[in-house]
Amino acid sequence: DTAVSQTPKYLVTQMGNDKSIKCEQNLGHDTMYWYKQDSKKFLKIMFSYNNKELIINETVPNRFSPKSPDKAHLNLHINSLELGDSAVYFCASSQSRGSQPQHFGDGTRLSIL
Amino acid sequence: QQQVKQSPQSLIVQKGGISIINCAYENTAFDYFPWYQQFPGKGPALLIAIRPDVSEKKEGRFTISFNKSAKQFSLHIMDSQPGDSATYFCAASMRGGADGLTFGKGTHLIIQP
Numbered sequence: 306d307t308a309v310s311q312t313p314k315y316l317v318t319q320m321g322n323d324k325s326i327k328c329e330q331n332l333g334h335d336t337m338y339w340y341k342q343d344s345k346k347f348l349k350i351m352f353s354y355n356n357k358e359l360i361i362n363e364t365v366p367n368r369f370s371p372k373s374p375d376k377a378h379l380n381l382h383i384n385s386l387e388l389g390d391s392a393v394y395f396c397a398s399s400q401s402r403g404s405q406p407q408h409f410g411d412g413t414r415l416s417i418l
Numbered sequence: 419q420q421q422v423k424q425s426p427q428s429l430i431v432q433k434g435g436i437s438i439i440n441c442a443y444e445n446t447a448f449d450y451f452p453w454y455q456q457f458p459g460k461g462p463a464l465l466i467a468i469r470p471d472v473s474e475k476k477e478g479r480f481t482i483s484f485n486k487s488a489k490q491f492s493l494h495i496m497d498s499q500p501g502d503s504a505t506y507f508c509a510a511s512m513r514g515g516a517d518g519l520t521f522g523k524g525t526h527l528i529i530q531p
Binding site: 405 | 469
């Protein structure tokens with residue numbers, strides 16, 4: 306039974322399109338995150354979301370927007386996709402904010418043609 | 419500004435040997451230091467974590483050593499096995515911090531049979 310699941314696993318699309326990635330966690334956690342892993346495998350936080358409060362990493366373009374329909378879901382919407390958006394995107398969750406173990410999904414590999 | 423520096427970038431160890439990966443941090447507000455293991459096509463998986471009130475934590479073959487004054491911590495893998503071949507990431511976060519984990523750049527570990 307997967308704790309943090311993401312769909313789709315692979316996403317190939319054209320530049321300029323709008324796409325979404327879905328994330329669900331069944332751990333009962335209060336906080337969810339989105340991370341971006343670039344081609345050199347560097348992992349960087351994009352967003353954290355806790356109890357309707359969104360914290361955005363200042364380097365994330367406003368074309369990226371997380372949306373949480375409920376506590377167990379945090380979806381990532383990306384508008385006007387650019388070549389530089391190609392990466393692996395990971396969703397994660399933790400019991401609460403701050404110094405807590407985070408559990409990651411298996412990622413969505415986004416490729417922009 | 420890279421707040422967590424990890425070395426080496428890659429490491430080759432013989433089966434049965436000790437693998438050692440080092441990390442240094444800059445922000446003294448960090449109070450939680452996890453290590454993650456990532457296999458190709460998978461998300462990072464929490465391996466072991468430490469808080470700065472202890473200098474060492476051991477779980478099976480994995481040990482974290484922590485030096486608060488030097489702002490350094492390291493992962494030791496004893497009796498390294500081919501199945502340990504993966505990318506390892508150190509990370510840090512702070513109590514009450516809303517901006518997730520700050521990761522090192524990763525170490526690609528290969529255990530030769």
